Amino acid sequence: MRYAIVYSSVTGNTLRLANAIKEALPEESCVYFGEPSDEALGAERIYVGFWTDKGTCDAKTSSFLSKITSQKIFLFGTAGFGGSPSYFDQILTAVSEKLNTPDCVFGSYMCQGKMPDAVRRRYEGMEDPIRRKMLLDNFDAARVHPDEADCKRCQEAVRAADENSGVAESK
Numbered sequence: 672m673r674y675a676i677v678y679s680s681v682t683g684n685t686l687r688l689a690n691a692i693k694e695a696l697p698e699e700s701c702v703y704f705g706e707p708s709d710e711a712l713g714a715e716r717i718y719v720g721f722w723t724d725k726g727t728c729d730a731k732t733s734s735f736l737s738k739i740t741s742q743k744i745f746l747f748g749t750a751g752f753g754g755s756p757s758y759f760d761q762i763l764t765a766v767s768e769k770l771n772t773p774d775c776v777f778g779s780y781m782c783q784g785k786m787p788d789a790v791r792r793r794y795e796g797m798e799d800p801i802r803r804k805m806l807l808d809n810f811d812a813a814r815v816h817p818d819e820a821d822c823k824r825c826q827e828a829v830r831a832a833d834e835n836s837g838v839a840e841s842k
């Protein structure tokens with residue numbers, strides 16, 4: 672089955688997951704790997720990667736998702752806040768709502784992604800000590816993500832989705 676991997680990534684976190692997915696899938700069936708593009712729409716399955724912007728996917732991904740018709744979609748993304756799986760679920764629900772047919776999603780994966788140092792400096796200047804500490808702790812925890820274990824879990828999610836979809840192709 673022909674597949675495409677598209678990713679939107681400003682600082683490289685989501686790109687790292689995209690590369691991990693590429694490694695887990697057979698090279699010969701890949702029709703497109705790159706930034707969101709109409710070229711990817713010809714594939715039957717599209718692995719769509721986004722960075723989280725204000726609780727949902729970034730604008731480039733949002734625009735791409737609105738073009739999906741009958742393709743099967745695997746959503747993957749990174750977010751600065753990684754403390755709770757329910758936060759990731761909330762984001763994935765918001766992203767699925769960008770699709771004309773939300774039931775075309777056959778799998779998903781999210782993990783934490785590091786943020787630029789300017790964000791830490793902004794947190795350092797915050798007045799509320801409890802909120803400041805919470806945000807700084809989260810920032811520091813994010814520094815190492817996505818790591819090797821995140822990439823492995825992403826590949827496992829891809830393989831599991833592949834097997835559950837009835838047409839197993841992953842390596």
Ligand SMILES: Cc1cc2nc3c(=O)[nH]c(=O)nc-3n(C[C@H](O)[C@H](O)[C@H](O)COP(=O)(O)O)c2cc1C
Pocket residue numbers: 679680681682683684685686721722723724725726727749750751752753783784785786787
């Ligand atoms: C403008 C902006 C808005 C963001 N909004 C959120 C957000 O609402 N929730 C969140 O968890 N992370 C948020 N982040 C953090 C990024 O989603 C995170 O660092 C992501 O891993 C970046 O991915 P990339 O390296 O692929 O660009 C935001 C980052 C920026 C620059």
